[in-house]
Amino acid sequence: MKTRTLLICTAAIAHGEPAKLPSMPPVKALSPQEAVGSFQLPEGYRMELVLSEPEIKEPVVTVFDGNGRMFVAEMRTYMQDIDGNGQREPASRISLHTDTDGDGTYDKHSIFADKLMLPRMILPLGKGQIVVNETDSLDLYLHTDTNNDGVADKKELWWRGGPRGGNLEHQPSGLVWAIDNAIYTTYNNFRLRWTPEGIRKEETKANDGQWGLGHDNTGNLYYVNAGGEKGPLSFQAPVVYGMFNPQDQFEKGFTTLFPAAGVRDFQGGPGKAREPEGTLNGFSSGAGIDVYRGDQLPAEMLGDVFFGEPVGRLVRRAKVANEGGLKVLSNPYQNAGSEFLRSTDLCFRPVNMTNAPDGTLYITDMYRGIIQEAAWVNPGSYLRTIVEQYNFDKITGRGRVWRLAHTTTKKVKQPRMYEETTAQLAVHLASPNGWWRDTAQRLIVLRQDKSVVPLLERVARIHTAPLTRLHALWTLQGLNSVTPALVREKMADADPQVRAGAIRVSETLFRQGDASFRKDIEKLAADADPNVVLQACMTAKYLAWPDHQKFVTDTVLKSTAKGVKEIGAYLTLSPGESLAEYSDKERVVLKKGEEIYSTLCASCHGQNGLGTEVAGLKGHTLAPPLGGSRTITSNPKGGIYVLLKGMQGEIEGKKYEGLMIPMASNDDEWIASVLSYVRNNFGNRGSFINPAEVAQARKDTAGRNEPWTYQELQARLPQVIPNSHLKLTASENNDETNRAIDGSAESRYSTNKFMRPGMWFQIELDKEAPVSGLTLDTRTSANDYPRGYEVSVSKDGREWSQPVAKAPEEKNPITEITFQPTLAKYIKITQLGSADGNFWSIHELQVFEDKKQ
Structure with a gap:
């Protein structure tokens, strides 16, 4: 079964103008005998x-x-x-x-x-x-x-x-x-x-x-x-x-x-x-x-x-x-x-x-x-x-x-495990057939028959087959009957598979409060078998005991084994450092988005968001890069529309090996989470998408049944009103407002005063237009974003609407504001909060009109 997609979640399927191919004799289904x-x-x-x-x-x-x-x-x-x-x-x-x-x-x-x-x-x-x-x-x-x-x-x-x-x-x-x-x-x-x-x-x-x-x-x-x-x-x-x-x-x-x-x-x-x-x-x-x-x-x-x-x-x-x-x-x-x-x-x-x-x-x-x-x-x-x-x-x-x-295959007896006693099931843990070992272990655990515990302990200790000892140990774990003494004994087993397995089994006891296993696991970091060493490192990180990162790093650095070095490189990473600037609520969204991206999107877009190269076709990727993608980083509707309806054809003049299929059957929170993650990774920085925006986009595109072409999508999205059509005024430092539209992210408009409620920034258009949002970019002054805002519009600059958009503080250097298209000539953004030590700044400003609604 084919399983994957393109552009946020892609599949390897060619697109473009289909070739006109001659008809061929229909493929024939063969009988089983044929x-x-x-x-x-x-x-x-x-x-x-x-x-x-x-x-x-x-x-x-x-x-x-x-x-x-x-x-x-x-x-x-x-x-x-x-x-x-x-x-x-x-x-x-x-x-x-x-x-x-x-x-x-x-x-x-x-x-x-x-x-x-x-x-x-x-x-x-x-x-x-x-x-x-x-x-x-x-x-x-x-x-x-x-x-x-x-x-x-x-x-x-x-x-x-x-x-x-x-x-x-x-x-x-x-x-x-x-x-x-x-x-x-x-x-x-x-x-x-x-x-x-x-x-x-x-x-x-x-x-x-x-x-x-x-x-x-x-x-x-x-x-x-x-x-x-x-x-x-x-x-x-x-x-x-x-x-x-x-x-x-x-x-x-x-x-x-x-x-x-x-x-x-x-x-x-x-x-x-x-x-x-x-x-x-x-x-x-x-x-x-x-x-x-x-x-x-x-x-x-x-x-x-x-x-x-x-x-x-x-x-x-x-x-x-x-x-x-x-x-x-x-x-x-x-x-x-x-x-x-x-x-x-x-x-x-x-x-x-x-x-x-x-x-x-x-x-x-x-x-x-x-x-x-x-x-x-x-x-x-x-x-x-x-x-x-x-x-x-x-x-x-x-x-x-x-x-x-x-030719060497022989008929074997059929299993009759449901009719067997639990002790008889335990005998199958010594089978040379893994299916018999697995099934016997599962049935023993499901029965929770503790009468076999002494038998399983003997098997774990003295059976000659390492895999049988290992199954006996795990079966005891499933019966909640494994003892610290047996686990420690198996950590010294002659077979490295059993030693590594004993480390894993110890996690159960560790989580039940027996932290003494830390010393035993640390000793196994010096084991002669690299698989045991790796398991010690993985368990240390999984259990997250104090200073586990130092233990893992030191162990990896000391080792010369290829697997310890390569897998250890993953273990020594410090995840989450880049999330420090996000709120707890935003971290939850990013975590969910990362899970979706890693399990569904990364195979085509790459873990680094650069696109996965097609095997045998150097320079060709299954999906476009997401870092800096105009569809992803500009108006939030772009990514939402693509996930809801899919995309086909060239993207900015380049062909890819895939077609983005619609993902609309996922709920609004799912789409919002993965888009928020992509908009804040791979060098991107954008506002978080909320489920309400996705719900509105569903309504806006309800009549569309075909994937977008790139040209159709861009034509449908709100368009930036040229800076030459804007006139700016502000409650503070009015003489420098044009720095917000001078085309340079290095210069900025700033209030030159600490943020206080009531500060406003106003935009006058050269004529009425169906405005639908604006972007305030403050990346070069990362902490100068507004501490909450509300936006009102007006046709004459005197009578103002009720707020068309309002939001509490969002710790994001890019403030993206969207609202339903509203015919207006004036837009006013009012700052709602206070920030001692920070001015309200705007390095670059964009205003959007939506003519397609």
Whole structure:
């Protein structure tokens, strides 16, 4: 699934005049049996069909419960035509599939939960229970089958998250219960934790993930980014400690793709095609990531990362090397110009990877012609032309689940965990299959059966397998039964994975009041293994103990390990220093805006706001730079209009690789927060946007259904009245008022008196005009902004209106004032507050008229 946007939030989709292409024979959908012949795999590997239409249609997620039953989320309304009509109809479902005789074939099928709105996440819990998330909501519902007939007959709210707006491809996925007993999703900057008292929400850092989420044996999460064309990311460490993406976490050439077939149906347009064959040359829509942790594929696969590239009709396999604590991903087939799994079937769309109870890897294939949501296939776009050329939009209502197997793969027993005692579940913590270990740990924690605590303590102490010791330790943490003595013992474990895990487990005790672990963690900063050293640093910063910054900095400086140096560079940053000049209320807005930007916008605009360079196209960026952007920094309506309606075409004469899709489905506060953040970062400084301004802009543009062109937007926005048309007077220092319009930010008008209520500054226009706002720029005298103001207008300079704008003190050197267009010739700004030690100054003044209202 393609997931990302441009200009504040962009997607890699070409724009401009679509090429006139000849009609082609329609793309043909292959039967599952025919599709098997389209797969290209290394010797010894094969794809086995598990499920297909008509049992399933439009599958996007596959998971297994404790008895090995398979649940499949089916987005049955996704892009059933080229315009995406009816997508949000509650006509999707989650189906249940059971292997009744243990022969590896799912022979019993039922609709577990029906009439859903594009279900996107599933988490199996107890017997007959799954937690489900639907599109446009963060709410999680528990669906329960109380009579064991394969159909849920009870639905109850499990956790209230509230509504979630935005394009349906820009919404969370995952719902992964990780080894630390926390539940993670993409996009969200929080995790959830099940407790006997209810669900607890815990803050994390941003993750930049989109569709798909996996994890390795020790709990590192692997996200994948589509729209930014980055592939895997945020996998260096759990996101609770930060989002770390060092530049050298990939081997050179990792982003180059080698598909077996292609028809140039790429969001990036012709520049993404490898000529002359027309195959995709780099990441476009990475999706559905997981780390292989099973026991029925060759041992060389263990720990390898797999993710789909549905636009490229392939599955990438990545080897993971650890270079001094830094994970580095590489494509083992790069030198051969190939991939692990490729298909010549143009409808093969691998959107998810899943470790299975049978020790293999399952691949969810949405199997369809078009794999982009309607916003990326709008009329006039390059992509729509290609879709229509091959009739991709006509192939819908199909879907397959495949099992990746090998000549060495053997059938294994089916799990029957729901019928087992808690002690029997604990035995599975020693399984060579990560799915069995994870599921057993989750069920033990859900049962809260403390009778196994002595057994788990023995396992954590003496079991020969490090991963089993680690799972036992985390299971005790989930039972709220881990002791300081055991944690300290495991901090000295022979295996570095266990030592690092023990540091993480100690955070639970630390937060319960046992600060004595600080000394133990500080000692581990000298550990021989850089992964342990990194964990000590991350935990110190996460717990924010006194002088933790000095401890982290000293540890990083002493280390010679590559990972400690590179990830440590992130840890030693001092965030928040630039926020000192903002009020507490403004900091809350900026924090929310930063979270939105980091998770949704940065992949195209870059973390530094300079735009993300298109892979293989030097000098071309997915999105325009935001620093100094006229749309962002001038009239506040500019950015609001773009987020509400989108933008297409050239921007100030330059083409970008993307089209800004509308974000109007997000609420007013969401739009105001991210715009306020962008207007006050990347060298920008502007007023904060408030939700009321967004609400008004919605009304003003309610009749528009197309994205703006840059020219249309600028014509629609209020225009600056030339300075030559202005005459200025003031209550104080009247002779120097023209310094506010002399074109130089270095000179200024100033009251030359400390600010007091009642001081005024007046503007006379050469003729009446529909004025709608003004800007007072005081950046060179940063503290000379008005301490509150009100603005009145007049047609004759004698009779004045009631205030058309009024605001309390705003600590911002740029005072941007907007109001409804009002026909006037005179404008008066009155200063409302006092400031001993500061004059009221104006370095540059702009007045806006709005002729389009």
